[in-house]
Structure formats: C-alpha cells, structure tokens
Amino acid sequence: MIGCMCIHGFTGAPYEVEPLVDYLKEHTDWEVAVPTLPGHGDELKLKGIAYHKWIEHAEEELKGLIDRCEKVYVVGFSMGGLIASYLTVHYPVDKLVLLSAAAYYINPKQLFLDINDMAKDAFRGNLADNEMFVRYKRKISATPITATLQFRRLVASVRPILNQVTVPTLIAQGESDGVVPPRSARYLYKNIGSSAKKLIFLKDSKHLICHSEERDQLFHAILEFLKKKPA
Template sequence: MIGCLCIHGFTGDPTEVEPLVEHLRTTTDWQFAVPTLPGHGESRALKGISYNQWIEHAEKELQELLKTCDTVYVVGFSMGGLIASYLAVHYPIKKLILLSAAAYYVNPRQLAVDVVGMMKDTFKGTLKENELFIRYSRKIKETPIAATVQFRKLVNSIKPLLPKVTIPTLIAQGESDGVVPPRSAQYLYEHISTPDKKLIYLKESKHLICHCNEREKLFQEVVDFLQK
C-alpha cells in the first residue's frame, strides 16, 4: 500500500493542497492523510501554539501512515514544505514534494505588483472580488505576532537540516508568488543533498500553486515524479 501525507502552510488549512489531493485520489488507489495543523483551519486559534506542535502533529500523522503503508510520500506546501523536509530527514519516506516551500518568504517585487492590482480594484469598487484580497485579508487580521515568530523559528530550525535530505525530491515554485520568492526554490534545490531532484517553475502561478491556472501541469509533474 502507498500512503501520501499532504501538509498545508502557515495560517492555512487542507484546502490549500486539496486540488492536488483530489487529482491524486482519482488517479491512484493510495491512502491519504491531509491533517489540519494545531491552531489552523476554520477556528484559527494560533495564540499560544508553538512550532514544535505543528511538527509533532505532522509526525503523528506520518507515523499512522507508516503503520499501514510500506511506501509513503510526503507533500508539503509553503511552511508545510519545511515540515515535510524535516520528516524526510527523520523517517523512511520514499519521495518528497515541495510546493512553494518557504525557505524564504515575502517576495517584495511580486507583492508590489499584487498591491497595485488591489489598489486598482479599490478604485473600481471591486476590491472585495479580488481573489488575493479575499484569501489574505483574513489571515493578516487574525494572525498573532507571536504565531509569526513561531513560523520564523520553524524555518530557522529546519533550514540547517536540508543537506540531510537524501531522497528523491521535486520542488515546484510559482514565478509570480508574492509570498515565497523564487529564490526560495533555488535555495532548496542547492542545499538538498539528493542527486535525484528536480526543480520546476510555473511562470504565472502565485503562492497558492495548487489553485492556479497552471495547476494541471503541476499535477502531471507530481504524478510523473511519484510514479516513475
């Protein structure tokens, strides 16, 4: 049996990776685990949660998969990509998929482009229809500063482990990502030790890479990499 653990990003929930999960469900007979990390999801209660709790929760989900599956893949989106890398170092995972993984965060150039777009929509009176505004305004309002500090601690604690990642790894990054800059993907590619690694860029994709217009291309790359 093949198992696949899919981990969402900071302040997010499983809907961030849901399109990919649904695609894999329809093309495979794998077993899936798509957890909601502590403090995340609809309830959004991040206050008082430490980054170690996010890692430990993902570990427990992985341990359950390993009980019933002899082959396990891990997919990590944004912050989930760093957690997935941690798991790849400490557990017998077969392959690793990193989507918009946050080795670095906030892309000033693309963020400026997105802000200009929001300003234009403000003048048109259509800001509330702007997809980026809808997705991120709630996150900004409801994210405690302490939670952001925990996120940064997680990134800083896991980045030194990247050279210990020795399993086949696919890294995918949107070139129009305003949250995680493209140099993050390049950093991951250069620091992960495995010789079996592939880096792909999707020119028009923003941060929520599984929801972008190029997602079908991404999904095919993921399927091909995991099934080769």
C-alpha cells in the same frame, strides 16, 4: 499500499492542497492523509502554540501512514514544505515534493504588483472580488505576532538540516508568487542533499500553486515524479 501525506501552510488549512489531493485520489488508489495543523483550519487559533506542536502533529499522522503503508510520500506546501523536509530527515519517507516551500518568504517585487492590483480593484469598487485580498484579509487580522515568530523559528530550525534530505525530491515554484520568492526554490534545490532532485517553475502561478491555472501541468508532473521507479 502507498501512502501520501499533504501538509498545508502557515495560517492555512487543507483547502490549500485540496485540488492536488482530489487529483491523487482520482488517479491512484493511494491512501492520502491531509492533517490540519494545531491552531489552523477554518478558524485560526494560533495564540500560544509553539512551532514544535505543528511538527509533532504531522509526525503522528506520518507514523500512522508508515504503519499502514509499504511506501510513503510527503508533499508540503509553503511552511508545510519545511515540515515535510524535517519529516523526511527523521522518518522513512520514500519521496518528497515541495510546493512554494518557504525557505525564504515575501517577494517584494511581486507583492508590490499584487498590492497595485488590489489598489486598482479598490478604486473600481471591485476589491471584494480580488482573490489575494479575500484570501489574506482574514489571515492578517487573525494571526498574532507570536505565531509569526514561531513560523520563523520553524524555518530557522529546518534550514540547517536540508542537506540531510537524501530521497528523490521535486521542487515546484510559481514565478508570480508574492509570498515565497523564486530564490526560495533555488535555495532548496542547492541545499537539499539528494542527488535525485528536480526543480520546476510555473510562470504565471502565485503562492496558492495548487489553485493556479497551471495546476493540471503541476499535478501531472507530481504524479509522474511519484510514480517513477528509481533508476
């Protein structure tokens, strides 16, 4: 049995990776685990939660998969990519997939374009239909500053151990991502220690890469990578 764990991002929930999870379930017989990190989910309750609690929860889920499965893959989206990298260093993970992984965050140029689109939609009276506005309005108001600091601490703690990631790694990044800039993917590709690593960019994809119009192309590449036998 093969196990695959998919980890959502900061202030997110399993819905962020749900299209990929559905794809993997449709095309494989793998056990797919999708944990909800402490304080996350449909209702955010992040106050007072330290970043190591997010890691510990993912660790417990991973240990269960390792006990039940012969091989285990880990997929991490955004902050989940940093957690996935940490797990890969400390546990017997066979392959790693990083999606819009937040080694760096906030892409000023793209964020300006997204805000400009929001302003246009607001002027037309269509702001409620703007995907970026709808997805992030609630998050901004429900995220305490202390939680953001914990997110930054997590990123700072994982960056120095990226060179200890030695398993085959696939890194995917949207070029139109206003939250995580393309340089984050390049940084990961440069600093991850694996000799078997691949970097792909999706031209029109924004941050929620699993919900992008290019998701079919992405999911095919992920499954092909995970199923490929080592050379």
